[in-house]
Amino acid sequence: MDQKWLTEQFEANRAHLRAVAHRMLGSEADDAVQEAWLRLNRSETRDVENPIGWLTTAVARVCLDMLRSRNSRREQPMDERVPEPVASSGDPEHDEFLADSVGLALLVLLRRLAPAERVAFVLHDMFDLPFEQIAQVLRRSPAAARQLASRARRRIQGAPALADDDVDHQRKIVDAFLAASRSGDLNAILALLAPDVIFQADTAAVPVVGQSKIRGAASVAHAFKGRAQATRPALVDGAVGLAVVIEGEILIVMAVTITNGKIVAIDAIGDPEHLRQLGPHIITR
16 A cells, blocks of 8 residues: 555544544544554554544454553542533633533543443444444454443443443353353254354464354354363453363453343454453453
8 A cells, every 4th residue: 555645544544533532542543643644654554445434443442452562551530520521612722621511421421331342332332333344443243343332322321321331131041152162962052042142263363263153142152062072261351251271271261142031242342462461360250
């Protein structure tokens, strides 16, 4: 790709990219935009049909990395005493100040979300990116990206949490799936899967799990029948998932997406850098 064209596109869309980063990171937005630019300069790029979408994806990936890093070391407390939004006064400078205040109020709410939830919500609800594109950022399935945004939306709106958002509820389903897989109980596995469930694995996970993508309850159930002997329940991106543990080391995590009490997506992740960012924790009780 022509470097001059890339530079022009980046500069032309800098304000948009900073807005995306600001919704996710607040004061670290400029750092994220700059890091995205450095990564793009170091990487090989192909022909791009949608420059804005492509650049937005690049910045979102940097934001996700920074959020996970921040989450692993615990975010610094943010002042939650935020002024109430006020109607426009007609004074541009005053209105800009109010807009910043409203932005802070939103950041306080977003801060309560897990990193993947925050990215999914911002990209879809605020910038109208399709879930297929958001899935590429999260390295999850579109179904998982949709559920993450939905879960974030309910939390932002202050709606009562649904059962699928509850960690104890997730744990029961994941534990039941794990037990059925280990025992080879095909009917029990099928009872926990949505008819259109999708399993997908990244390149690093394929040698262990055997396939990169499986569609449909019957196919996924047969793939897991009699397996998972080295698999343990784990927290993955703020939700209950699975981790393949060999000699005390987590080799693969499986992010499990649950909708209406059924597993709709399982995303196997084996890439070491991605695993480090996710920071999975084995659930011991």
